[in-house]
Each structure stands twice: as C-alpha cells, then as structure tokens.
Amino acid sequence: MIPTPAPTELPPGPADRYLSGLRVGVTAVAGTLLLTMSMLRNVRSYHPVWFQAVAWATFAVIVLIGVVRVARHRPWGATWPLAVAAVLAASVLSMAGLPAGSATTAADWSTGVVGWVGLVVLFDRPLVVFVAFLIVHEAMVVSDVLITRPGDADALLNALSGAIGTLGYPLAAAIAATALAGAARTVERSWRESELLRTREAIASGLHSGRRRRFAALDQGVLPQLRALRDGSADPTDPRVRRACSIEAARLRRLFAESEDAPDPLLHVVRHCVDVAERRNVVVELQVSGTWPDPPEEIRRALTDGLLLVVSTAASRVRVTLVGTDGCVTLGAVGDDVELPADGWTPTEDVAMDTIREGNVTWIQARWSMS
Structure with missing residues (x-):
C-alpha cells in the first residue's frame, strides 16, 4: 500500500x-x-x-x-x-x-x-x-x-x-x-493544503490503477478457471484441472500479498508463496541471504512466476533460495514432480529465467539486475 x-x-x-x-x-x-x-x-x-x-x-x-x-x-x-x-x-x-x-x-x-x-x-x-x-x-x-x-x-x-x-x-x-x-x-497554509490535496489525488489514482491491474490479473487466470468449474467444462477430478486450480490459488495469494504494506515487498511475497506449499503438506526449506533493491511490482511477479509453479505442483519437497548481491537478486526454487508449462515462459526483458530438469527434480531460477 x-x-x-x-x-x-x-x-x-x-x-x-x-x-x-x-x-x-x-x-x-x-x-x-x-x-x-x-x-x-x-x-x-x-x-x-x-x-x-x-x-x-x-x-x-x-x-x-x-x-x-x-x-x-x-x-x-x-x-x-x-x-x-x-x-x-x-x-x-x-x-x-x-x-x-x-x-x-x-x-x-x-x-x-x-x-x-x-x-x-x-x-x-x-x-x-x-x-x-x-x-x-x-x-x-x-x-x-x-x-x-x-x-x-x-x-x-x-x-x-x-x-x-x-x-x-x-x-x-x-x-x-x-x-x-x-x-x-x-x-x-493554502499552499500546503493544495499540495496535500494533489498528493492525496495522486495516491488515490495510484491505488486505483493498482486495483485495476490486480483485477486484470484475476480476469486472466482465476475468473476463467472459476467459470469453467461453474459451467462444468472443467472436471475437478482431473489432475490437470486440480493443478491449474492450485496454480491460480497461489497467484491469488500472491495478489493479496502485493496489496499489503511490508518493509521488504519481495521477501513478503516469497513467504506467502512458500506458505502455499506448506498448506499442501509439502516440506519447504527457505534460505535468504544478502540484500537487494526493491523491485517494481511487475518485476516481482516475473521473479516469482517460477516459484509459484514449484510450490503449487511439487509432490513432497521444495527448496527456495533468495540471494541478493550488488544490485542483483536471484530467486531459485527446486521441487520434485513439478509440471512445467507446455508453452514455456512468457518472455520478460528484465528477468532472466533458467530451467533445469534431472529425473523428477526441477530447478527454476529467476534473476533480475538493476543495471
């Protein structure tokens, strides 16, 4: 906020x-x-x-x-x-x-x-x-x-x-x-009142734009899934539907975390994402080291897209690392039996995504640098 x-x-x-x-x-x-x-x-x-x-x-x-x-x-x-x-x-x-x-x-x-x-x-x-x-x-x-x-x-x-x-x-x-x-x-006094009024208007405009962006994110993922479940076109017993619902639920939790005021917004979002796996009774290990600048909201979403996929689909174990060094932040997630998206990742100019798979273990890493 x-x-x-x-x-x-x-x-x-x-x-x-x-x-x-x-x-x-x-x-x-x-x-x-x-x-x-x-x-x-x-x-x-x-x-x-x-x-x-x-x-x-x-x-x-x-x-x-x-x-x-x-x-x-x-x-x-x-x-x-x-x-x-x-x-x-x-x-x-x-x-x-x-x-x-x-x-x-x-x-x-x-x-x-x-x-x-x-x-x-x-x-x-x-x-x-x-x-x-x-x-x-x-x-x-x-x-x-x-x-x-x-x-x-x-x-x-x-x-x-x-x-x-x-x-x-x-x-x-x-x-x-x-x-x-x-x-x-x-x-x-008149000048300060006008300055405060303009500041409040700018804040209200920013909050309104943020809400519109969040509603747009819901309209792209959560709402279509709910409509499919409502009209019966999606079978809740289908593993693929359950996997899609799990991913959208994780994105919804990330959306709620983005609207909260926290000293470190990125770490706050990561902890909410990790909570998704813990609620599924998946063993989670989170390691945090270093310092990093506060990325914009779009960058935070791109950094945590791979993490959401791991925590919402891993079968039994997840390991998450968040490392910051010299204006650069790297977020990695390792999980077992993770299902990767069929169409790959949406290309992002500022965030580099790497994926490695060995057997049933999948490692996804996202990296962003201020430069």
Missing part, C-alpha cells in the same frame, strides 16, 4: 522563505549601523572610553550570532532572554560612559542601534515582547536624562522626540514584518 505522507513531509513553504529574507534585512540594517562607527567622532568625550568599546563589541557579537543563525535557519530559541539582557546591559554601559547631559545627543550612538539589535534577537518573538523591550529601553534613556539633567524640560522633550526615529523605525519594521508574516502564513 502507498502511505499517505504527513504534512511535515512537505518542503519548506513560502512563509519560511519569506521570513528568512526579512531576517536577513533586519540583520543587515543592524550590522550597517554598527559599521558606521559614529562613536569614533566623539571618542575624546567618553570617560572611560572602554565602556563604549565593550558596548559596541557586545552589539557586534549579538549581530554576528544573528548572522550565523540566519545562515543556518535556526531561531534563538531559549537563549533569547540572555541575548536581550546583554543588549540592555550594553546600552546601560554605553550611557554610563557618556559625558554629563549627552543622552540623546550625537555622542549617544547606542540609542539609535539598540532597537535594531534587539529586533535581531526578538524577530521570532510576539510583537508585544519587542514593544516591551523598546519601552524598557526608552525608560532607561528618560531616566538617564532626568538624572543627569534634572529640571531640563527641553532635554526631556528632545529625548522623547528622538525616540520617534531611534525606536520608531525598528518598531515600524517589526509591525510590518508581523503583518506580512501573517499574510505569508495564510498563503503557506
């Missing part, structure tokens, strides 16, 4: 590819802002300078980790709280090294970077988490202004108005990404 694939077996959808592109864009913006190195223009005013160097290095490490995760298509996972804490700590360190009253001025280079670096970390988190991050950071900036320049209303208004650019742009990007990601996921 053909298994129905689970939804997880489908390839990555458009939402995954689209969100990957957005992550690349956000990470590129954050990296570009860091590379501008705007703090170098005011390096002489920082006390101490290493506060700014450590803050910049922290941001750079976060962005580099983001680049690696984007390249490997891996989200931050459970490490995102630590990364957010590192970003906020670096921001505090940078503000601590600013000259008095320099918050939100040109010397405060980190305020314009924090939002984008935070978005690199929180891209896969809900929008409310990123908004909370921006609120916390803005509260830190306002607190710094109130502490370093108490009573300066102009400085406070400047800090609030500056937040429109420093925090508003990454927030707008996050809102747009959330909205567009929702639309992409809707498209992806």
Whole structure:
C-alpha cells in the first residue's frame, strides 16, 4: 500500500522563505549601523572610553550570532532572554560612559542601534515582547536624562522626540514584518493544503490503477478457471484441472500479498508463496541471504512466476533460495514432480529465467539486475 505522507513531509513553504529574507534585512540594517562607527567622532568625550568599546563589541557579537543563525535557519530559541539582557546591559554601559547631559545627543550612538539589535534577537518573538523591550529601553534613556539633567524640560522633550526615529523605525519594521508574516502564513497554509490535496489525488489514482491491474490479473487466470468449474467444462477430478486450480490459488495469494504494506515487498511475497506449499503438506526449506533493491511490482511477479509453479505442483519437497548481491537478486526454487508449462515462459526483458530438469527434480531460477 502507498502511505499517505504527513504534512511535515512537505518542503519548506513560502512563509519560511519569506521570513528568512526579512531576517536577513533586519540583520543587515543592524550590522550597517554598527559599521558606521559614529562613536569614533566623539571618542575624546567618553570617560572611560572602554565602556563604549565593550558596548559596541557586545552589539557586534549579538549581530554576528544573528548572522550565523540566519545562515543556518535556526531561531534563538531559549537563549533569547540572555541575548536581550546583554543588549540592555550594553546600552546601560554605553550611557554610563557618556559625558554629563549627552543622552540623546550625537555622542549617544547606542540609542539609535539598540532597537535594531534587539529586533535581531526578538524577530521570532510576539510583537508585544519587542514593544516591551523598546519601552524598557526608552525608560532607561528618560531616566538617564532626568538624572543627569534634572529640571531640563527641553532635554526631556528632545529625548522623547528622538525616540520617534531611534525606536520608531525598528518598531515600524517589526509591525510590518508581523503583518506580512501573517499574510505569508495564510498563503503557506493554502499552499500546503493544495499540495496535500494533489498528493492525496495522486495516491488515490495510484491505488486505483493498482486495483485495476490486480483485477486484470484475476480476469486472466482465476475468473476463467472459476467459470469453467461453474459451467462444468472443467472436471475437478482431473489432475490437470486440480493443478491449474492450485496454480491460480497461489497467484491469488500472491495478489493479496502485493496489496499489503511490508518493509521488504519481495521477501513478503516469497513467504506467502512458500506458505502455499506448506498448506499442501509439502516440506519447504527457505534460505535468504544478502540484500537487494526493491523491485517494481511487475518485476516481482516475473521473479516469482517460477516459484509459484514449484510450490503449487511439487509432490513432497521444495527448496527456495533468495540471494541478493550488488544490485542483483536471484530467486531459485527446486521441487520434485513439478509440471512445467507446455508453452514455456512468457518472455520478460528484465528477468532472466533458467530451467533445469534431472529425473523428477526441477530447478527454476529467476534473476533480475538493476543495471
């Protein structure tokens, strides 16, 4: 039977590819802002300078980790709280090294970077988490202004108005990404549903074709034999009729085995064929060795045609060997008093058939190679 694939077996959808592109864009913006190195223009005013160097290095490490995760298509996972804490700590360190009253001025280079670096970390988190991050950071900036320049209303208004650019742009990007990601996921759901529908239709078509082939096999062998028995044109006491019925019964069992799901379809069919002889109280010896590829259904039938003849007509003993080597499988059967078909074997291009008879012992071998 053909298994129905689970939804997880489908390839990555458009939402995954689209969100990957957005992550690349956000990470590129954050990296570009860091590379501008705007703090170098005011390096002489920082006390101490290493506060700014450590803050910049922290941001750079976060962005580099983001680049690696984007390249490997891996989200931050459970490490995102630590990364957010590192970003906020670096921001505090940078503000601590600013000259008095320099918050939100040109010397405060980190305020314009924090939002984008935070978005690199929180891209896969809900929008409310990123908004909370921006609120916390803005509260830190306002607190710094109130502490370093108490009573300066102009400085406070400047800090609030500056937040429109420093925090508003990454927030707008996050809102747009959330909205567009929702639309992409809707498209992806429709795409996956259509893919599953097409897969199910293909499976149903394959199952229907398989049933038609099996019914055609019944119409060629079993049904004519049953009609002959029903209308009396075949005598059940005739040894030739009994032999033909035994062969068709074996083919019917093979047909049932072909419709079952098994890890090794060829070995599964062979075991069902061997069971035919055992039900006739014939001593059967089955030897299996090696490995082999899974042959198509038509090849399996051609390989087991000779085996069916042996197990259904042998008088007392049957020996079956199934050997696989280097992309080739050989199936042999030896039995006593086996009656060979009068018209020989139906020629098969891909399966070679050999028959040897010595006295009352008949040996039939079928061989198939992938090449």
